[in-house]
Amino acid sequence: MAFVDPILAETEASVVMVDRRAVPGGHWNDAYPFVRLHQPAASYGVTSKPLGRNRIEASGLNAGLHELSSGVEIIKYYHDLMEEVFLASGRVTYRPLTEYVGDGEVVALLSGTSQIIEYQTLVDATLLTTAIPSTHQPNFDVGPGVTCVPPNRLPHLAAQYRRITVLGGGKTGVDALTWLLSNGYPGEALSWVVPRDAWFFNRASFEVGIDFLEATFGSLADEYEAIASASNIEDLCLEIEQSGRWLRVDHDVWPTMFHAATISQRELETLRRVGNIHREGRVQRLEVGEMVLDNATVPTATDILYVDCTASALAHNVGDRSPVFSPGRINLQMVRQFQPCFSSALIGFIEANIDDEAARGHMTAPTPMTDTVEDCLQGRINGIHNQSSWGSNKAVAQWMGRCRLDPGNVLHQIPRGDTAKMAILGRLLEAIPPALDNLPRLLANR
Ligand SMILES: Cc1cc2nc3c(=O)[nH]c(=O)nc-3n(C[C@H](O)[C@H](O)[C@H](O)COP(=O)(O)OP(=O)(O)OC[C@H]3O[C@@H](n4cnc5c(N)ncnc54)[C@H](O)[C@@H]3O)c2cc1C
Known part of the structure; x- marks a missing residue:
């Protein structure tokens, strides 16, 4: 939908x-x-179409930061967009409950009828398809008598269990635990299986608007300065952590996962109340009275509710990709790290306005989803090149300046007399070229 939106406009x-x-x-x-x-x-x-009301949250674990829409708000947003904008345009035909099977063929899932659709350009929006707990197949066994549910069931079941174990160290696991803790579930009754600890982005570094410029772009400048000067990846991680941009749950455990989830300081503090953290590998099997992990069998109580948060979201999409643009086909991918919506919208704008194949290619080197810090640094290289090619194309730069999905457009709104904010912009511009030079050295030196 982020791609189709500029196609309709342009x-x-x-x-x-x-x-x-x-x-x-x-x-x-x-x-x-x-x-x-x-x-x-x-x-x-x-x-x-704006989402939310641009409010600063006054309470809760995200207090002081811009509002985070709930799932219900997001679904309503996309529903309204389809009904009131896409279908109302008369130019969009929407085919729900329909599977694309290849070569222009679609199959209606309920009737089984198949049809060939004529098209000029095929847009594949499935490369970013997410894997989530309620629809994925867990890769571990659940023995008879064990209750293991996706977090969707947690509000119904949590009150019936005196012990809950959350499986999975990513964002969904964090959400399940912080939801339980902030609703009064006792920390000592919670266990968390974390096969790999994660580096998290500090959400305060991902804000929007001029008032947050120092927190966001000052912090980005810190990161680029660290990349420019670090001699190895471990020192780099420590320096970015020192700056407050990256966070981890336990200072004594070295994270090996980087899925680009964000967390607020309050969420982190809440999470630290979890009674037991198991770091003995992935779950292989759950039995009544024991949990079999890769590297240990952990004895457990017999009345535990297990919560499956092991789906990989976007992380199953790690790795390099085919090009975004090829004749007759567009493969939607992230072309700015961790920004699927902005990336798809930008690709839509490029499709509508830039014909030159070479220029399209320069602007859309993929920045795939990451699993490790090394993946993140690798993606930075394409990200920096893409950003610079957008900036040097007048039409793209102007579009970005008015695109609500680009938090960076705030950099064009700095009042000239505001020397403190101009200094942040200066630091950023100064740090990027040496960071780009140092990235291959860091990656070679792992
Ligand atoms: C819990 C969670 C929170 C997130 N929060 C953020 C966030 O704050 N900010 C952010 O930028 N990103 C966030 N993301 C990631 C972001 O939401 C997703 O990257 C984005 O929504 C992906 O949209 P998508 O359309 O590519 O994939 P999906 O939403 O997975 O949709 C893909 C669709 O394609 C359909 N499909 C697949 N194959 C076929 C086929 N052959 N034929 C027909 N249909 C097919 C699927 O049924 C599905 O409906 C979050 C992801 C998760 C899981």
């Missing part, structure tokens, strides 16, 4: 949208009821 094209699901909104339709964005609503969604 071209006369008609679009057929094919989706297996019954309603717009992709994975959000199957998410747990307490899911929220982990970045400000102000820069999520599509270009033409």
